[in-house]
Amino acid sequence: MNTRSAIRLADDLDVLSREEIERLRHRNAARMLDAARATPAVLRRWPQLADVRDLEGLTALPPLTSAELAAGRPPHSAEFLLGGDGPGMAIRSSGTSRTPKMMYHSWEFNAQISALGARGVRAGARRPPRRVANCLFAAELNGAFLFAQEVIRLCAARTFPLGSTMGVGHTAEVIAEHAVDTLIAAPGFGVDVLTGAAPERLTALRTFLYIGEGLGAEREKAVTAALPGLEIRSLAYSTTETGCIGYQCAYQTGTAHHVHEDAVVVEVVDEETGAPLPAGEAGEVLVTPLSDTGMALFRYRIGDRGRLSDRPCACGSRARVLTLLGRAAQSLTVDSETFSTDHLMGRLAEVGVTDPAACQLQVRWEGNRYRVRLLLSPSAPSAATPEAVAAALAGGLEIHAVVTGPRCAGFTVERVDPARFARTARGKVPTLYEHPATA
Ligand SMILES: [Zn+2]
Numbered sequence: 001m002n003t004r005s006a007i008r009l010a011d012d013l014d015v016l017s018r019e020e021i022e023r024l025r026h027r028n029a030a031r032m033l034d035a036a037r038a039t040p041a042v043l044r045r046w047p048q049l050a051d052v053r054d055l056e057g058l059t060a061l062p063p064l065t066s067a068e069l070a071a072g073r074p075p076h077s078a079e080f081l082l083g084g085d086g087p088g089m090a091i092r093s094s095g096t097s098r099t100p101k102m103m104y105h106s107w108e109f110n111a112q113i114s115a116l117g118a119r120g121v122r123a124g125a126r127r128p129p130r131r132v133a134n135c136l137f138a139a140e141l142n143g144a145f146l147f148a149q150e151v152i153r154l155c156a157a158r159t160f161p162l163g164s165t166m167g168v169g170h171t172a173e174v175i176a177e178h179a180v181d182t183l184i185a186a187p188g189f190g191v192d193v194l195t196g197a198a199p200e201r202l203t204a205l206r207t208f209l210y211i212g213e214g215l216g217a218e219r220e221k222a223v224t225a226a227l228p229g230l231e232i233r234s235l236a237y238s239t240t241e242t243g244c245i246g247y248q249c250a251y252q253t254g255t256a257h258h259v260h261e262d263a264v265v266v267e268v269v270d271e272e273t274g275a276p277l278p279a280g281e282a283g284e285v286l287v288t289p290l291s292d293t294g295m296a297l298f299r300y301r302i303g304d305r306g307r308l309s310d311r312p313c314a315c316g317s318r319a320r321v322l323t324l325l326g327r328a329a330q331s332l333t334v335d336s337e338t339f340s341t342d343h344l345m346g347r348l349a350e351v352g353v354t355d356p357a358a359c360q361l362q363v364r365w366e367g368n369r370y371r372v373r374l375l376l377s378p379s380a381p382s383a384a385t386p387e388a389v390a391a392a393l394a395g396g397l398e399i400h401a402v403v404t405g406p407r408c409a410g411f412t413v414e415r416v417d418p419a420r421f422a423r424t425a426r427g428k429v430p431t432l433y434e435h436p437a438t439a
Pocket residue numbers: 249250251252258313314315316317
């Protein structure tokens with residue numbers, strides 16, 4: 001690690017005792033608190049920090065919302081910048097607020113994220129990657145592609161930086177010609193390649209590492225049917241705002257990850273009251289990345305629901321296990337793009353639709369494609385024609401990407417009585433609704 005950061009990471013978290021993990025996370029939390037208190041703008045943002053003595057004291061701080069982070073984003077504000085403005089990488093998060101969130105990661109924090117990513121790949125790999133196709137999206141202030149590049153370098157493998165715009169055929173050609181053994185991609189593009197290319201071109205592939213969203217049982221089944229024996233794993237549980245949060249050991253599948261406990265503090269709290277929940281109970285996930293450079297985020301609401309377990313994992317690691325249970329209320333992730341009710345309503349206001357109960361955006365996955373239906377109550381303004389709605393949505397980065405994306409099989413705007421809107425198992429009528437998978 002660079003000398004500007006005093007954060008120290010374990011080379012291998014899984015060999016540490018619980019006491020050693022605790023010592024390391026308390027140590028790194030103290031470094032972060034020192035850095036935050038030494039920055040006047042950050043201390044003004046969180047005056048309560050003056051009284052926070054240690055890691056446990058963090059729970060005295062209010063959770064940080066996505067909208068608050070967007071409002072205080074650089075370059076418009078310095079309230080989150082540890083040590084003020086400095087060198088590093090500017091990336092933009094797929095948003096749940098109306099304003100996109102700009103993140104200024106210091107190079108030190110960036111190196112920390114890459115080290116965690118590589119540590120996570122090593123922890124779970126049955127076969128270490130040797131030749132890796134990096135098929136993540138590589139532009140528009142997206143951080144994932146460069147993250148994967150660094151992880152591949154730190155794993156001492158060769159990278160084929162293909163990106164995600166070359167098309168399935170051309171990508172498979174490179175995989176075949178160079179006997180690529182590992183594919184890194186977002187689930188959407190990855191599944192397109194794995195199920196769409198001629199299987200004889202993919203015979204060298206051993207591992208699929210996905211990132212950006214969950215893969216889901218249906219898509220996993222499709223990949224396994226096309227390429228039996230392919231190892232399918234999460235590259236990392238990571239967000240643009242917080243960096244790496246979790247990694248999968250060889251015993252974990254689906255949405256279960258060990259937490260990088262020396263580098264992030266994960267809490268699960270009651271979604272309504274914000275009260276901390278004991279291990280085993282499901283609630284909203286809050287994340288505090290432990291960094292003394294870059295941006296200060298305390299108890300950030302990443303928008304996921306989950307459950308923490310402190311029962312020892314079969315792999316022997318004492319690092320806690322976080323199982324993700326979908327998005328928190330009022331936001332949706334579709335093909336790696338995240339948006340919220342707030343975000344949707346901001347766009348629909350342009351056509352006079354202002355009541356969230358008078359509309360419902362439905363997403364239905366069919367294999368690796370999805371359809372989007374926007375239902376509007378018959379009482380919605382007549383100006384809200386399909387054409388006008390489409391034009392309004394075009395101004396919203398993530399929603400526009402969802403309704404025009406390569407895996408969107410159709411987008412319709414329909415007049416439907418709200419009594420016929422879809423309901424959740426608990427009987428709620430959400431503004432954003434994803435049809436459950438028909439497995
Ligand atoms: Zn494990």
